[in-house]
Amino acid sequence: MGTPLRQIVEEMGGGAPGGAKIKAVQTGGPRAGAFPRTNWTRRWTMSRSPASAPSWAPGGMIVMDESTRMPEVARYFMEFCMDESCGKCIPCRAGTVQMHRLLDKIVKREADRRRPVEARGAL
Numbered sequence: 001m002g003t004p005l006r007q008i009v010e011e012m013g014g015g016a017p018g019g020a021k022i023k024a025v026q027t028g029g030p031r032a033g034a035f036p037r038t039n040w041t042r043r044w045t046m047s048r049s050p051a052s053a054p055s056w057a058p059g060g061m062i063v064m065d066e067s068t069r070m071p072e073v074a075r076y077f078m079e080f081c082m083d084e085s086c087g088k089c090i091p092c093r094a095g096t097v098q099m100h101r102l103l104d105k106i107v108k109r110e111a112d113r114r115r116p117v118e119a120r121g122a123l
């Protein structure tokens with residue numbers, strides 16, 4: 001704890017294969033966030049607020065280079081959440097399905113940026 005993400009990824013981990021530029025690092029499993037390079041100099045600690053700090057729960061990191069399409073990553077993780085939902089809570093049971101549909105539309109370039117209401121309505 002307290003080590004900047006950049007140091008972990010680039011110095012300890014050796015960066016991306018072939019010297020590719022790293023786009024983001026995802027920590028903490030499918031429900032956590034992906035952190036862009038702009039956040040990499042901060043020293044991450046367990047005490048930071050959930051809104052600004054990564055989740056470290058499983059202790060793993062997924063490092064994504066510039067070839068990664070973030071909507072596809074989000075869809076992949078939402079599919080995991082959808083499959084893993086036990087179905088007891090409606091927001092989780094129905095929401096993950098709707099979010100997956102929306103992300104699938106975005107990946108397939110079928111979503112309309114001019115209609116954000118459609119995105120809100122999907123939830």
Ligand code: SF4
Binds near residue numbers: 088089090
């Ligand atoms: S439906 Fe509720 S209890 Fe089940 S996995 Fe989702 S949030 Fe957890």
